[in-house]
Amino acid sequence: MSSYAALEQRFRRMANLGGAAAVLQWDWAAVMPTGGAEARTAQLTELDLIQHECMADAELADLLDSAEAARADLNPWQNSNLTEMRLRWSHANALPADLVAALSNAAANCEMVWREARASSDFAAFCRAFEPLLVLVREKAAAKSAALGLAPYDALIDGYDPGFRSAEIDGIFADLGIFLPEFLAQVLEKQARDAAPLQPDGPFPIARQRALSQTLMEKIGFDFAHGRLDESHHPFCGGVSEDVRITTRYDESDFASSVMAVLHETGHALYERGLPTDWRNQPVGEARSMSLHESQSLLMEMQACRSAEFFQFAAPLMRDAFDHPGPEAADVFAPENLHRMAVHVAPGFIRVDADEVTYPAHIMLRYRLEKAMITGDLQAPDIPDAWQQGMQEFLGLTPDNHAEGCLQDIHWACGDVGYFPSYTLGALIAAQLFDCASREIGSLRPTLSEGDFAPLLTWLGEKIHSQASRYSSHELIERATGQALSADAFKAHLKMRYLG
Amino acid sequence: MSSYAALEQRFRRMANLGGAAAVLQWDWAAVMPTGGAEARTAQLTELDLIQHECMADAELADLLDSAEAARADLNPWQNSNLTEMRLRWSHANALPADLVAALSNAAANCEMVWREARASSDFAAFCRAFEPLLVLVREKAAAKSAALGLAPYDALIDGYDPGFRSAEIDGIFADLGIFLPEFLAQVLEKQARDAAPLQPDGPFPIARQRALSQTLMEKIGFDFAHGRLDESHHPFCGGVSEDVRITTRYDESDFASSVMAVLHETGHALYERGLPTDWRNQPVGEARSMSLHESQSLLMEMQACRSAEFFQFAAPLMRDAFDHPGPEAADVFAPENLHRMAVHVAPGFIRVDADEVTYPAHIMLRYRLEKAMITGDLQAPDIPDAWQQGMQEFLGLTPDNHAEGCLQDIHWACGDVGYFPSYTLGALIAAQLFDCASREIGSLRPTLSEGDFAPLLTWLGEKIHSQASRYSSHELIERATGQALSADAFKAHLKMRYLG
Numbered sequence A, B: 001m002s003s004y005a006a007l008e009q010r011f012r013r014m015a016n017l018g019g020a021a022a023v024l025q026w027d028w029a030a031v032m033p034t035g036g037a038e039a040r041t042a043q044l045t046e047l048d049l050i051q052h053e054c055m056a057d058a059e060l061a062d063l064l065d066s067a068e069a070a071r072a073d074l075n076p077w078q079n080s081n082l083t084e085m086r087l088r089w090s091h092a093n094a095l096p097a098d099l100v101a102a103l104s105n106a107a108a109n110c111e112m113v114w115r116e117a118r119a120s121s122d123f124a125a126f127c128r129a130f131e132p133l134l135v136l137v138r139e140k141a142a143a144k145s146a147a148l149g150l151a152p153y154d155a156l157i158d159g160y161d162p163g164f165r166s167a168e169i170d171g172i173f174a175d176l177g178i179f180l181p182e183f184l185a186q187v188l189e190k191q192a193r194d195a196a197p198l199q200p201d202g203p204f205p206i207a208r209q210r211a212l213s214q215t216l217m218e219k220i221g222f223d224f225a226h227g228r229l230d231e232s233h234h235p236f237c238g239g240v241s242e243d244v245r246i247t248t249r250y251d252e253s254d255f256a257s258s259v260m261a262v263l264h265e266t267g268h269a270l271y272e273r274g275l276p277t278d279w280r281n282q283p284v285g286e287a288r289s290m291s292l293h294e295s296q297s298l299l300m301e302m303q304a305c306r307s308a309e310f311f312q313f314a315a316p317l318m319r320d321a322f323d324h325p326g327p328e329a330a331d332v333f334a335p336e337n338l339h340r341m342a343v344h345v346a347p348g349f350i351r352v353d354a355d356e357v358t359y360p361a362h363i364m365l366r367y368r369l370e371k372a373m374i375t376g377d378l379q380a381p382d383i384p385d386a387w388q389q390g391m392q393e394f395l396g397l398t399p400d401n402h403a404e405g406c407l408q409d410i411h412w413a414c415g416d417v418g419y420f421p422s423y424t425l426g427a428l429i430a431a432q433l434f435d436c437a438s439r440e441i442g443s444l445r446p447t448l449s450e451g452d453f454a455p456l457l458t459w460l461g462e463k464i465h466s467q468a469s470r471y472s473s474h475e476l477i478e479r480a481t482g483q484a485l486s487a488d489a490f491k492a493h494l495k496m497r498y499l500g
Helices: A003-030 A034-056 A058-069 A076-093 A097-120 A123-148 A152-160 A166-193 A206-220 A255-274 A290-304 A308-322 A335-342 A359-375 A380-395 A421-440 A444-449 A454-463 A473-481 A488-499 B003-030 B034-056 B058-069 B076-093 B097-120 B123-148 B152-160 B166-193 B206-220 B255-274 B290-304 B308-322 B335-342 B359-375 B380-395 B421-440 B444-449 B454-463 B473-481 B488-499
Strands: A227-231 A237-240 A243-248 B227-231 B237-240 B243-248
Touching (some): A003 A227, A003 B003, A003 B034, A034 B003, A034 B243, A097 A123, A123 A380, A152 A166, A152 A359, A166 A359, A166 A488, A206 A227, A206 A255, A237 A255, A243 A255, A255 A308, A308 A335, A444 A454, B003 B058, B003 B076, B003 B227, B034 B058, B034 B097, B058 B076, B097 B123, B123 B359, B152 B166, B152 B359, B206 B227, B243 B255, B255 B308, B255 B335, B359 B380, B421 B488
Parallel strands (some): B227 B243
Antiparallel strands (some): B237 B243
C-alpha cells in the first residue's frame, strides 16, 4: 500500500470516530436525559483521545512525509486531500494528549453547567465552570501559536476557518463598522415612517410548527431519508452527511423564529448532503470551513428565504399550517406582510434572533471579547461588564440579565473561541454567492416564488457543495464568484433590501 | 502502575467504546433515518474493530499473565474482575480481526434487510443477506470452539451466558418438554370452562399508552433522569447504566401488549441501574449474563406484573389512562378481568406475544434450529420448512407467512446465535428468585397490590443487581436462593397461577 493509501485508511478511521461522536453530541443536545452526562462525557473523551492518538502516532508523521515526497503520483483531489491531512495533523499535534483530554472534559462539564446557568441567568455558576476551561483554551492557543507560527488567536481561528487571519477580519469589520451605524439609522428611520407589519396572533401549536417546517424543508430539498428535525436549546446542524440532524426550538407565540431557524439549518444540511460521496470520510471531502458552512445557511435563510419572492410561495403554506381564524388572517398572512415581518430590523439582545443588519454588531462584540480573553486582557469574571459595555457601544442596549447577555450562546461554554467571526464572514460570502448566482441564473428570483429551489441548489452544488475542501476558502470563493471576498455584495444587498 | 491497574484502564476504554456503540445502536433502532445505515455501519464497525484491537494487543495478554501471577494482591472484587477480563479476552482473541469486521458488516446489513423483509414477509430477500452472515457465524463458532475447548454451539452460548452448556439446557428442556404439553392441555381445558375475559374496546391512543407506561415505570422505580422510553420495531433495553434506553411498540387496538413489553424492559433497566457504580466500566461491574438479565425482566413482567396483586394497583391507572366510556368500563377494567387477560393462555405464532406457558416452546424450536444451523445440518434456505415443521410439532400451529414465522425475531439477523436459550433460562431463574423473595419478604404480594415495589427492588438489588459479575451465574443463583438452578420453581409457579 502506498503511503498515501495508508493515510486514507487512517483518516477514514478518524472520520468514523468523529461521525460517531457527532451523533452522540446530537443525542446529548436533543434527547439525552440529564443523568447521562457523566457517561457521555467519558465516551466522547475516549473518542477524542483515540482520534488524538491516531494523529499523534509517529507512523502517521512518517506517512505524511513520504506521501508529500511523492506528491507527483497524486491526482488533484488526492493532492488537496494530503494538504488537508497535513493541516489537521499540524493542528492536532500542536496539543499534547493530556490537554486534549482536559479540554474535552472541561468543555463537556461547562456545557452542562451552562444549560442550567443560562436558565437561571447565573453567571457566577457559569464562571466557576468556564474559568478553568478558559485557562485550557489559552493553553491551546499558545500551543497552536507555537506549532503553526500564527498569533495565538489567529491559530484558534485557523482551526475553524483555515486561512483567515484577524488582520483580514479586522479590515472587514472596520469596513462594516463604518457602514453599518449610519445605515442602521437610515433603515430605522425608514421603518418608522411605514406602518408596522401586522403580527399574527398565536398560539401556534408546536406540532403544527414542526409540520410546517418539515414541509418547507422538503420543498427546499431536504431528504428525510437522510436526516431528522428535532428540538434543542440552541438550533444546530449535526450528525453526518448521510444522516444530517438539524434542530430548532419552538415558541408557541412566535412561529416565524423557529421556521427561520429551520431554514437556516436546512442550508447547513444541504451543504453536508451535497458533499462528494467519492470523498466521504476523507478530509478533502468535508465542508470547506465554518464560514463557508455559515454562508450556506445564511444564503438559504437570509438571501433566499427572507426574500419577497420566497413569501409568495411560503405565505399560503404558513396560513394553512395554522388554520388562522378571523377576518384579518388574509392580511396578516399576505406574502407582503410576512415578508415585512421577516426583514424587520430591531436592535436586540439576542444574536440568534438578530436581523441581518444588526447581526454583525453581535459578532464584532464577541470578536473583541474573545480576542481579549486570549491575550489575557479580559478575565472570565469580567466578561459581564465588558459585555454590557460593548452592547451599549455597538447597539445602544443594556441587557437586563446574563441570560440575555453573555450567557446566551453555547460557543464559549464548549471551549469554541475563534469561531464567532465565521458568522459574519459567512454572511458576506452568502451575499457574494447569491449575487453571482442571480446573475448567472437569469430567473433565480422567479423560481423562488414558485418554491422551486432546484436551480439555486444546482448552482450551489456545482460551485460549492461538490467542491468540498478541494480549494482553500479564498480560492473557492474566487472561483465561484470571480472575485475576492469583500463586504461589497453584502452592503449592496442590505441597501437594496432595506432602502430599496 | 500495577498490571492489574493497567488492565482496568484498558478495559475502561473498551467499555466507553462499547457504551458509545450501545447508544448508536439505540439510535439506529429508535430514531435513525434509513439513509443513515451505511455511515452508521461504518461507525459501529470501527468501534468494534478498535475494541478488538485493544483485546488483541500483545501487551494486554502480558498484563493478564502478570496480573494473574499476582492474584494474591487483589481483593475479591478485583479477583473476579480479572477472571472476567480473562474470559472476555479468550472470547475476543478466538476471532481474527478480519472476521470481527466481516461479522459486524454482515450483521448490520442483514439487520437492515430484515427490517424490510419482515414487513413484506420476504424470506428470499432475507436469506440473501443471512446466508453470508451464517457462514461467518459458523466460522465464529468454530474459532471459539478451538480457542475455548467447547463444542461450537456451546462456545456461542458461552458468549452470552458464560458457564451454560447445551448438555444442561438439553436436560432442562427435556424436563419442560415432558411437563408442558400435558400442563398446557389442562390449562386450556380449564380456561375453556370459564367465561372469556371481557376485552376492552379500543382505540387506545398511542400518546395515552405512552403516558400510562411512563407512569407505571416511575411507580416501579425507573428514573427518567437516567433513561428514556421510545419506540422501535422490537422492544429492547439499550444504552448504558447511567442512561438506560428502553423501547416498545404500540398497537392502537391493544394497550396491554405494549404496557407489558414496557414492564418487561423496565425489569432489564432496573438491573442496569442497580449495578454497582464503584465498578462502572469494568467487566465485573456489568450484568452477569443474558439469562440473568432476562430473569430480571421476566421477574418484573411475569412474576410481579401479571400477578393478581399487581392489577389491584394498576387497573385503576389503566382505566383512568383511557377515559374509557360506557357502562361496561367498570367490568372491563376491573382488576380481576385485567388480570385474567394478562394470564390468558393461547398458543400463537409470535414469541414476544406468547404467554409464559407456551413461551418455552418457541425457545425450544429456535434452540433446535440454531443448533442445527451451527452443525450445518440446517442450511439457511431450509429454515422456513424447519420452522413450519417445528411449530406444528411444538404448538400444533402453522404460520401463514414468514413475518409470523421465521422472520419475526431480530436475533439471527444480527448474527446472535446461541442467545435464545437465555430467555427460558431467565424464566426459570425469575421463578426461583421470586419464590425465594416471597418467602424472605413476608408481605411481598400485598406490597405489589399497593404499587410499592421498594421491598422487591431492595431484595433484588442486594441479591442480584449489586453483585453484578462478582460470581458465576450458577453461584449467584445458588447464593441468592440457596438452591441450584432447576425448573422446579417455574413449574410450581405455573401450576399455582394457572391451575391454582
